[in-house]
Amino acid sequence: MSNVLTIILQRLALGILTLFVVSVVIFAAVNLLPGDFAQVILGQGATPEAVESIRRDLGLDQPVVLRYFDWLAGAVQGDLGTSFAQANFASFVGEGAARGTTVMQQIAPRFENTMFLAGVTALIAVPFAVGLGILAALYRDTAFDKGTNIFALTSISSPEFFLAYVLILFLAVLNPWLPSLSNIYDGMGLGERLQRTLLPALTLTLVVTAHMMRMTRAAIINLLASPYIEMARLKGMKPMHVIVRHALPNALAPIINVVALNLAYLITGVVVVEVVFVYPGIGQLFVDSVKIRDIPVVQACCLIFAAAYILLNLLADILSILSNPRVRHPK
Amino acid sequence: MAEPLLKIRNLTLEGRSDEEWTQIVNGVDLDLHKGEVLGLIGESGAGKSTIGLAAMGFTRDGVRISDGSVEFDGIDLVNARMSVKRRLLGKRIAYVAQSAAASFNPAHKLIDQHTEAPVRHDVMSRKESEADAMELYAKLRLPNPEEIGFRFPHQVSGGQLQRAMTAMAMSCRPDLIIFDEPTTALDVTTQIEVLTAIRDIVEQFGTAAIYITHDLAVVAQMADRIKVLFRGDEVEEASTREMLDTPQEDYTRSLWAVRSFERPAKPAPTADAVPVISVSGIDASYGKTQVLHDVSFDIHEARTVAVVGESGSGKSTAARCITGLLPPTNGVIRLDGRDLPLDYRKRSKEQLRQVQMIYQMADTALNPRKTIGQILGRPIEFYRDIKGRARRREVEKLLDEVELPASEYIDRLPSELSGGQKQRIGIARALAAEPRFIICDEVTSALDQLVAESILKLLARLQDERKLSYMFITHDLATVRAIADEVVVMKDGEVVEQGPKTEMFTPPHHPYTDLLLSSVPEMDPDWLNRLLDERGRENIGDAAVDKMG
Numbered sequence: 051m052s053n054v055l056t057i058i059l060q061r062l063a064l065g066i067l068t069l070f071v072v073s074v075v076i077f078a079a080v081n082l083l084p085g086d087f088a089q090v091i092l093g094q095g096a097t098p099e100a101v102e103s104i105r106r107d108l109g110l111d112q113p114v115v116l117r118y119f120d121w122l123a124g125a126v127q128g129d130l131g132t133s134f135a136q137a138n139f140a141s142f143v144g145e146g147a148a149r150g151t152t153v154m155q156q157i158a159p160r161f162e163n164t165m166f167l168a169g170v171t172a173l174i175a176v177p178f179a180v181g182l183g184i185l186a187a188l189y190r191d192t193a194f195d196k197g198t199n200i201f202a203l204t205s206i207s208s209p210e211f212f213l214a215y216v217l218i219l220f221l222a223v224l225n226p227w228l229p230s231l232s233n234i235y236d237g238m239g240l241g242e243r244l245q246r247t248l249l250p251a252l253t254l255t256l257v258v259t260a261h262m263m264r265m266t267r268a269a270i271i272n273l274l275a276s277p278y279i280e281m282a283r284l285k286g287m288k289p290m291h292v293i294v295r296h297a298l299p300n301a302l303a304p305i306i307n308v309v310a311l312n313l314a315y316l317i318t319g320v321v322v323v324e325v326v327f328v329y330p331g332i333g334q335l336f337v338d339s340v341k342i343r344d345i346p347v348v349q350a351c352c353l354i355f356a357a358a359y360i361l362l363n364l365l366a367d368i369l370s371i372l373s374n375p376r377v378r379h380p381k
Numbered sequence: 382m383a384e385p386l387l388k389i390r391n392l393t394l395e396g397r398s399d400e401e402w403t404q405i406v407n408g409v410d411l412d413l414h415k416g417e418v419l420g421l422i423g424e425s426g427a428g429k430s431t432i433g434l435a436a437m438g439f440t441r442d443g444v445r446i447s448d449g450s451v452e453f454d455g456i457d458l459v460n461a462r463m464s465v466k467r468r469l470l471g472k473r474i475a476y477v478a479q480s481a482a483a484s485f486n487p488a489h490k491l492i493d494q495h496t497e498a499p500v501r502h503d504v505m506s507r508k509e510s511e512a513d514a515m516e517l518y519a520k521l522r523l524p525n526p527e528e529i530g531f532r533f534p535h536q537v538s539g540g541q542l543q544r545a546m547t548a549m550a551m552s553c554r555p556d557l558i559i560f561d562e563p564t565t566a567l568d569v570t571t572q573i574e575v576l577t578a579i580r581d582i583v584e585q586f587g588t589a590a591i592y593i594t595h596d597l598a599v600v601a602q603m604a605d606r607i608k609v610l611f612r613g614d615e616v617e618e619a620s621t622r623e624m625l626d627t628p629q630e631d632y633t634r635s636l637w638a639v640r641s642f643e644r645p646a647k648p649a650p651t652a653d654a655v656p657v658i659s660v661s662g663i664d665a666s667y668g669k670t671q672v673l674h675d676v677s678f679d680i681h682e683a684r685t686v687a688v689v690g691e692s693g694s695g696k697s698t699a700a701r702c703i704t705g706l707l708p709p710t711n712g713v714i715r716l717d718g719r720d721l722p723l724d725y726r727k728r729s730k731e732q733l734r735q736v737q738m739i740y741q742m743a744d745t746a747l748n749p750r751k752t753i754g755q756i757l758g759r760p761i762e763f764y765r766d767i768k769g770r771a772r773r774r775e776v777e778k779l780l781d782e783v784e785l786p787a788s789e790y791i792d793r794l795p796s797e798l799s800g801g802q803k804q805r806i807g808i809a810r811a812l813a814a815e816p817r818f819i820i821c822d823e824v825t826s827a828l829d830q831l832v833a834e835s836i837l838k839l840l841a842r843l844q845d846e847r848k849l850s851y852m853f854i855t856h857d858l859a860t861v862r863a864i865a866d867e868v869v870v871m872k873d874g875e876v877v878e879q880g881p882k883t884e885m886f887t888p889p890h891h892p893y894t895d896l897l898l899s900s901v902p903e904m905d906p907d908w909l910n911r912l913l914d915e916r917g918r919e920n921i922g923d924a925a926v927d928k929m930g
Contacts, residue, residue: 285471
């Protein structure tokens with residue numbers, strides 16, 4: 051077992067290193083964005099003096115390297131800085147920049163919502179896709195298999211907003227079962243929250259199913275020619291039992307990786323769906339912040355997205371390694 | 382006589398290749414009575430495995446039963462519904478596959494796989510089946526029968542796995558077991574153990590069996606009757622003794638004769654001759670584990686040194702050291718008396734040219750996307766700087782040398798060749814560099830006996846014509862007898878004995894050499910019994926090796 055622990059620690063260290071490299075890239079990229087906050091916020095009234103004063107207030111006149119290390123030092127301690135927009139607003143009402151809402155406070159509820167949506171989607175999509183993949187493998191080359199494939203490929207090929215509107219049409223307008231707006235807020239009961247989240251979750255399910263389902267199907271079919279599958283058949287085992295008990299445990303590694311990739315997508319790539327359903331997730335906040343060059347928020351969002359990708363891939367790596375009995379039970 | 386347990390009439394099977402169905406078994410009849418063991422024997426492509434599976438009412442993808450009947454205990458298996466067959470499979474008819482390592486599911490413990498059939502077929506409860514498994518493990522003389530079932534397949538050795546698979550086949554006490562080459566992948570010393578275990582348990586439970594193999598000497602130990610097959614046709618069938626004493630058909634006699642190719646050993650080299658390859662005192666390691674200990678041997682011009690030993694004895698590692706792929710941690714390797722850099726990256730092109738290799742699996746050693754002309758042309762150009770039309774002429778000459786008509790083969794892909802032809806290309810590729818020394822790593826073990834013999838003859842002729850030196854890695858002592866001048870016996874990374882062939886095959890031997898020699902099955906139905914009497918039942922196979930330390 052110490053063997054496995056070493057691998058996990060190694061991967062963890064590599065993950066942290068990757069995150070560090072990504073932070074450099076994010077900082078550099080965000081600072082390369084044309085225009086800056088002061089100019090955007092002042093609009094027509096951007097006199098050089100006013101711009102200069104805001105820039106000084108926000109520390110934008112400091113050299114980039116210095117700003118990076120300031121930011122990094124804060125980030126390591128969990129302080130992602132203060133939103134420019136909030137700081138600017140605070141200074142208008144007469145308080146110091148430092149008194150404005152911190153990025154953390156701003157992002158936290160949005161991030162929570164995003165995780166909630168991703169969680170609900172994952173709970174629906176992963177069992178659905180893997181189950182469908184298993185059935186497609188079991189009934190391979192039949193009408194069911196082909197139908198499943200056509201359904202999955204059609205939904206992944208359609209734009210997300212289109213899928214969203216189709217679902218709204220059928221599940222909210224023609225049959226008013228679910229609300230078409232998902233404006234959830236703090237203090238809402240879990241039941242209502244779930245109900246309001248269901249439509250965006252179903253839309254996202256359609257988007258991520260194809261990938262996971264097809265990988266499950268392919269990974270299982272790939273194994274069906276193995277001698278141990280033939281052996282199971284020659285022991286008189288039923289086809290479903292052969293697939294679930296004998297093929298699936300050996301097909302887990304590729305499936306886990308695709309699931310992780312899609313979960314990461316659910317956290318980072320759902321802005322279109324959020325906009326359509328007016329869902330207050332982190333994606334909208336991110337896009338709004340880019341528009342007004344609110345650098346601390348953009349950086350924080352990027353960092354969270356990167357961390358989500360790294361963490362989920364790390365988890366997938368570890369789980370795939372553990373799915374190999376040779377690693378779990380060394381000689 | 383009572384109705385046979387298994388009755389096959391006019392069984393005709395078709396196989397699909399390139400969307401076309403061609404007949405691969407042409408109307409075979411077969412009767413098997415309760416408690417009887419029938420040996421099915423033939424070369425690859427004879428259809429023996431296909432027939433074995435068809436006897437279970439099963440065909441692999443791309444194979445179908447086109448005619449004939451298979452009746453098991455009065456049940457028509459050709460037309461039976463899948464659900465009917467499923468109730469028989471595993472319960473009344475069981476299967477033991479060639480490679481237990483591949484046929485046990487790597488994700489589950491042995492015991493979980495063992496109890497699966499009895500529990501799912503409602504023969505026993507899980508608890509009863511577990512207890513029964515331990516009894517069967519003990520009967521099959523597996524070490525720690527109480528505990529071994531709770532291991533995963535990768536934690537158990539090949540010979541033990543093969544016995545565990547036999548135990549699994551026995552789990553529902555079937556009436557019929559199909560053994561499909563169960564010992565082909567094993568070392569001779571381990572093979573004995575498995576053969577003994579299978580024979581004892583089949584006898585004890587009165588199980589009928591079909592024993593499929595290409596090894597006559599093995600089938601002679603196991604079967605009451607033998608049926609010889611050739612390209613999907615029955616050649617003849619008789620009781621084992623009759624078949625061995627008085628084979629009727631020419632084909633059967635030719636199978637018997639295979640082992641008669643033997644080249645007399647050449648006279649010993651003169652004392653002052655410089656060996657082409659001299660290995661002295663090499664140690665080698667994979668990571669932290671040392672796998673070779675102080676290995677030394679010489680190979681002289683135009684001579685063959687056979688390196689023998691079981692899997693894991695270090696034969697192939699020694700070859701990797703000589704080629705420089707695995708630089709030894711200690712010791713010296715000389716070519717024509719001059720030191721060879723240990724790492725191949727430090728060797729000159731000229732030094733690399735002199736040492737070539739032929740591989741066991743010609744299949745995987747040839748690039749499937751290159752034509753034969755390209756495969757052979759590349760080393761000609763690389764080592765000898767011959768290009769264009771001259772290069773093509775050289776390729777044609779090489780093909781000629783390995784007895785393949787150049788015009789027909791030069792533009793083909795490896796997939797369009799048979800196993801023996803691929804191995805000939807492997808030989809031609811080694812010759813393309815015009816080396817002095819060739820390492821042959823189990824070059825005949827994936828081939829049928831007749832084909833293997835023709836490859837050995839080809840290698841012998843090339844040796845005489847080109848004064849080639851061979852290092853011949855093999856675990857098959859018949860091959861050693863056929864082609865070697867000197868023999869090096871290896872065990873656990875050490876050389877335990879070496880000397881001229883004639884000396885090695887006459888006693889007294891090192892005890893390990895003796896064990897290896899005596900473990901090679903002989904064409905005599907009483908051989909196994911005699912051997913077991915000599916060694917004592919508890920002292921076979923692994924146990925005997927372990928005792929030697």
